[in-house]
Amino acid sequence: MTLPSVGIIMGSQSDWPTLREAALVLDDLGVAYEKRIVSAHRTPDRLWDYGVNAVDRGLQVIIAGAGGAAHLPGMMASKTRVPVIGVPVQTQALSGVDSLYSILQMPRGYPVATMAIGAAGAKNAGLMAAGILALHDAELAARLDAWRAALSASIPEEPVDE
Numbered sequence: 001m002t003l004p005s006v007g008i009i010m011g012s013q014s015d016w017p018t019l020r021e022a023a024l025v026l027d028d029l030g031v032a033y034e035k036r037i038v039s040a041h042r043t044p045d046r047l048w049d050y051g052v053n054a055v056d057r058g059l060q061v062i063i064a065g066a067g068g069a070a071h072l073p074g075m076m077a078s079k080t081r082v083p084v085i086g087v088p089v090q091t092q093a094l095s096g097v098d099s100l101y102s103i104l105q106m107p108r109g110y111p112v113a114t115m116a117i118g119a120a121g122a123k124n125a126g127l128m129a130a131g132i133l134a135l136h137d138a139e140l141a142a143r144l145d146a147w148r149a150a151l152s153a154s155i156p157e158e159p160v161d162e
């Protein structure tokens with residue numbers, strides 16, 4: 001079995017429809033990942049264990065998504081030097097601006113690479129993770145280049161009436 005290079009973690013089951021966008025693009029690119037529910041508030045011990053063991057388990061990138069008081073990405077960044085990509089999940093009350101600000105404004109010393117709010121951010125998190133891994137994986141780099149070229153080629157030159 002291929003050991004996962006990417007950990008996709010989220011604060012709740014309710015975040016999965018958003019974070020699945022990251023998983024889908026990693027599937028497209030042939031990148032092994034694992035997915036876990038790890039909540040900064042509801043399962044702090046699980047968060048601690050995940051962060052402490054991330055390097056030894058061979059994780060190279062962690063994608064962390066959460067909504068509202070979204071402390072998961074920042075707390076994970078405080079527990080491991082594995083790069084953390086944060087995905088602000090869109091919320092009902094504040095449209096995800098709460099999630100965005102919670103993830104974005106890290107104190108110096110403990111960075112989180114923060115994506116856009118919602119599904120687009122999750123998909124870009126997957127692509128960002130693949131780009132990091134592709135620095136040392138020529139076959140993945142070729143797949144990512146092809147993926148990007150296909151997206152570019154799919155964009156029509158002219159708009160049409162819908």
Ligand code: RP5
Nearest residue numbers: 011012014015066067068089
């Ligand atoms: C956060 O609280 C989670 O990341 C989720 O976005 C939000 C709401 O969680 P649920 O009440 O839907 O489980 O911790």
